[in-house]
Amino acid sequence: MNPETQARTVVLWESPDARMKQWLEAAGLQVCTPEDSACGDAEVLITVTRRVDAGVLARFARLRLVAVAFTGFDSVDLEACRGRSIRVANVPEYATEATAELALTLMLAALRGLPRSHEDMRRGMWSPSVGRELAGKTVGIVGTGRIGMRVVELLRPFGVKLLGWSRTPREAFVQAGGRYLPSITEVCAASGVVSLHLALNGSTRGIVGAAELARLGSDAWLVNVARGALVDERALFEALRGQSIGGAALDVYSREPHAGDPPFHELANVILLPHLGFRTEEALVERGRVTCANIVAFIAGNPANLVA
Numbered sequence: 502m503n504p505e506t507q508a509r510t511v512v513l514w515e516s517p518d519a520r521m522k523q524w525l526e527a528a529g530l531q532v533c534t535p536e537d538s539a540c541g542d543a544e545v546l547i548t549v550t551r552r553v554d555a556g557v558l559a560r561f562a563r564l565r566l567v568a569v570a571f572t573g574f575d576s577v578d579l580e581a582c583r584g585r586s587i588r589v590a591n592v593p594e595y596a597t598e599a600t601a602e603l604a605l606t607l608m609l610a611a612l613r614g615l616p617r618s619h620e621d622m623r624r625g626m627w628s629p630s631v632g633r634e635l636a637g638k639t640v641g642i643v644g645t646g647r648i649g650m651r652v653v654e655l656l657r658p659f660g661v662k663l664l665g666w667s668r669t670p671r672e673a674f675v676q677a678g679g680r681y682l683p684s685i686t687e688v689c690a691a692s693g694v695v696s697l698h699l700a701l702n703g704s705t706r707g708i709v710g711a712a713e714l715a716r717l718g719s720d721a722w723l724v725n726v727a728r729g730a731l732v733d734e735r736a737l738f739e740a741l742r743g744q745s746i747g748g749a750a751l752d753v754y755s756r757e758p759h760a761g762d763p764p765f766h767e768l769a770n771v772i773l774l775p776h777l778g779f780r781t782e783e784a785l786v787e788r789g790r791v792t793c794a795n796i797v798a799f800i801a802g803n804p805a806n807l808v809a
Contacts, residue, residue, distance in 0.1 A: 596779035641692030
């Protein structure tokens with residue numbers, strides 16, 4: 502038990518893991534939920550994607566830290582936190598491997614038509630289809646940060662041609678054989694698979710719209726394991742329905758849980774997953790560990806992973 506954390510209260514505004522309470526208490530912290538009377542004295546609030554705005558902050562007079570147990574922190578009103586001198590920390594790297602592996606999995610599943618063949622077999626149908634190989638294809642990486650670059654590493658044995666677009670170009674991408682293009686539109690026009698790996702913020706919301714989708718070829722696939730709102734989902738649905746693009750493999754949506762608007766589930770050229778990108782045992786344990794470490798470090802006066 503850490504003596505510096507004793508009597509410090511943490512409120513689980515949203516629990517990222519059933520084990521989180523146990524981990525926090527092992528660090529000497531008092532843990533409560535929003536329904537507990539003691540939570541009003543909380544100095545730390547933990548959330549994942551549940552909205553934290555001025556109204557939420559007003560419930561906690563002593564709050565000093567919002568600990569986001571997630572990489573993305575767009576659910577937190579940073580201006581409202583600054584107005585109260587409340588700091589915000591996230592977990593920047595816990596799911597890099599898990600998310601990159603899923604992106605590669607979706608590329609392979611899309612090109613080989615695995616979901617449809619699986620369903621055919623479950624229905625007792627023997628109807629082998631002709632797929633395509635990833636080897637030798639042109640893959641566009643939109644966003645060459647940690648996850649995008651890990652995807653690049655995983656693609657290396659397939660001998661693909663790499664094109665990229667990023668707000669912050671990296672020499673490592675070029676050294677890996679990649680070539681940056683001036684726009685996402687140009688990446689779409691030249692790629693057989695486009696994989697999205699951007700953070701969601703005001704400048705990236707809807708960054709893949711009708712114009713970008715119109716440049717994808719009729720056999721090209723869009724893979725999104727980043728954030729759903731990067732894409733104009735209505736424009737994507739229309740492109741898929743009209744079969745102007747080959748298909749889309751989606752793990753994320755602008756609203757989650759996805760409730761069928763747009764009704765991607767009605768289309769055959771879509772692979773749909775319920776936001777599995779970060780959901781591996783290894784990644785979830787790491788997320789909990791880093792979230793707890795962020796809190797303990799902050800209380801000790803050595804804050805880590807601050808985003809505001």
